Amino acid sequence: MRAVVVEKPETATVLDVPRPTPGPGEVVVQVAACGICGTDKHIYAGSFLSHYPLTPGHEFAGVVSDIGPGVHEVREGDRVAVDPSLFCGECYYCRKLQGNHCVRWGAIGDTTNGAFAEYVKVPARNCYKLSDSLSFEEAAVIEPLSCVAWGQKRLQAQPGDSVLLLGAGPMSLLWTQMLRHGNASQIVVTDLHEPRLAMARGLGASATVPAGEGQAERLHELAPHGFDVVIDVTGIPAVLQSGFDYVAPMGKVMVFGVCPLKSTITVEPFQVYNKDLTILGSMALNYTFLPAIAMLESGVVDVKPMLTHRLPLEDFTHALSLAGSRESMKVQIAPQS
Ligand SMILES: [Zn+2]
Ligand SMILES: [Zn+2]
Structure with a gap:
């Protein structure tokens, strides 16, 4: 089968590799759509936890093609989205239902071979069956949506909160839609690119502000x-740091976008003390696939307007550069094309 292989940072090739076979409790999924995420850019750049060579790709959906021994709930031909989380289930954190802090934490496409390939091997327990109403392209957004669902659980926004989202990328548009159906009094989005801000307004932002001068x-x-809640969705340390300028007393600053490993920001502890601030992290997802699927199937969140680009495996590096650019929103790879 064909698969993108990142042999080392900054080097990715489409190679012919053996098609995986499922072991006990595992299935193989024929990948129909797999989204590009900021993490994929970090993996390609060598600024994530990954080891190489690696086939990335963790936002995906497809059809189950092979079943390993001891699989009960999933059948060949099932349309599924796959939670990429690999939690051991045995460690202290897993037993506290904090699998996203598992001491053996891993994720399909981050620490094991992922879905920028024609087929991917996954644990059957990570598969979530899809209703026919969702396309594979929509279903490939369940993973990022489940990260936002985890962020919302962490955030616990209060009735009437005013929210500032720094960045108008795909994650921000998911946040905007979720907050619009929640209890925020206003949702303000900033970004460098006007087309992205226009999309944020179309999906429920109450106001948008161009980043830079006059912001x-x-x-x-x-x-x-000030804003009761400031969420950095850019993963750019300087942007995250600027969020502290806009947060209200008693407010919360959420570190949601993934900043480069070992990057730093400067926070004035006096301000944190004096303003009664809360600084929150939000690490990936933690058993939040079901709420994400529910929000997509109910129409609370509509991802169709966000699906701007669909490219073959061979265009992987082009897809990486398109993702996050002015003219794109969600960029996906279609491995079967
Ligand atoms: Zn991701
Ligand atoms: Zn564990």
């Missing part, structure tokens, strides 16, 4: 007391 003044007009 601080405009944000102050929109929230004179």
Whole structure:
């Protein structure tokens, strides 16, 4: 089968590799769609926890093609989305239902071979059956949506909160839609690119502000007391740091976008003390696939307007550069094309 192989940082090739066979408790999924994520860019750049060579790809959906021994719930031909989380189930954190902190944490496409390939081997227990109403392209957004669902559980926004989202990428649009159906009083989104801001307005942002000159003044007009919640969705340390300028007393700053490993920001402890601030992390997802699927199937979140690009495996590095660019929103790979 064909698979993208990142042999070492900055080097990716489509190679002919053996098609995986499922072991006990495992199935093989024929991949129909797999989204590009910021993490894939970090993996390609060598700034994530991965070992090489690796086939990345962790936001995917497809059809079950082979079943290993001891699989009960999943059948050949099932349309599924796959939770990429690999939790050991035995360690201290797994037993506290904190699998995203598992001491043996891994994820399909991050630490084991993923779905930028025609086929991928996965544990059967990670498969979630899809209703026919969802396309594979929509279903490949369940994974990022489940990260937002985990972020929401972490955040516990209060009624009437004003929210600032730094960045208008795909994750931000998912946050916008979830918050719009929640209890936020206003959702303000910033970004460098106007087409992305226009999409945020279309999906429920109450106001958008171009990043850069004039941003601080405009944000102050929109929230004179500051924002109750500031979420960095860019993963850019300087942008995250700027969030502390806009947070209200008693407010929360959420580190949601994945900053490069070992990058740093400067936070004034006096401000954290003096303003009663809360700084929150949100690590991937933690058993939040079912709420994400429910929100997609119910129409609370519509990802169709976000699906802007669909490319073959051979265009992987082009897809990486498209993702996060001005003209794209969600970029996906279609391995069967
Ligand atoms: Zn991701
Ligand atoms: Zn564990």
